[in-house]
Amino acid sequence: MAQEIDEQFYERADAHIHLSNEQAQSIGRGKVSASMMYATARFNAWVSATGFSEKEQMASTRQETIEYFVEQYRSMLESNLDDYISNFESYMQVGDTNV
Numbered sequence: 001m002a003q004e005i006d007e008q009f010y011e012r013a014d015a016h017i018h019l020s021n022e023q024a025q026s027i028g029r030g031k032v033s034a035s036m037m038y039a040t041a042r043f044n045a046w047v048s049a050t051g052f053s054e055k056e057q058m059a060s061t062r063q064e065t066i067e068y069f070v071e072q073y074r075s076m077l078e079s080n081l082d083d084y085i086s087n088f089e090s091y092m093q094v095g096d097t098n099v
Contacts, residue, residue, distance in 0.1 A: 021098045044069050 016036070024032045048065050052058040058065075084091055 017099045041069075 020032050020036055023035075049058055
């Protein structure tokens with residue numbers, strides 16, 4: 001199921017981050033994070049559904065689909081946490097509120 005990273009991968013990710021940074025200015029990071037995770041889960045459920053012609057097919061791969069997306073998220077989260085730990089001083093300058 002894994003796909004190669006295309007040339008626009010980080011541009012699309014940055015667009016989502018930019019929108020989240022804008023929203024966080026008025027509502028708070030925690031609420032924006034929760035909304036973003038929900039949107040990602042909802043979109044990924046839809047992406048998964050588009051690969052099937054019957055709900056029984058989708059249901060039969062439910063656990064495999066969950067494991068795939070959780071594994072991908074975990075890998076990306078670990079990588080980004082390691083990046084922030086390694087670059088904490090430069091990323092987290094006083095007053096910086098953006099990702």
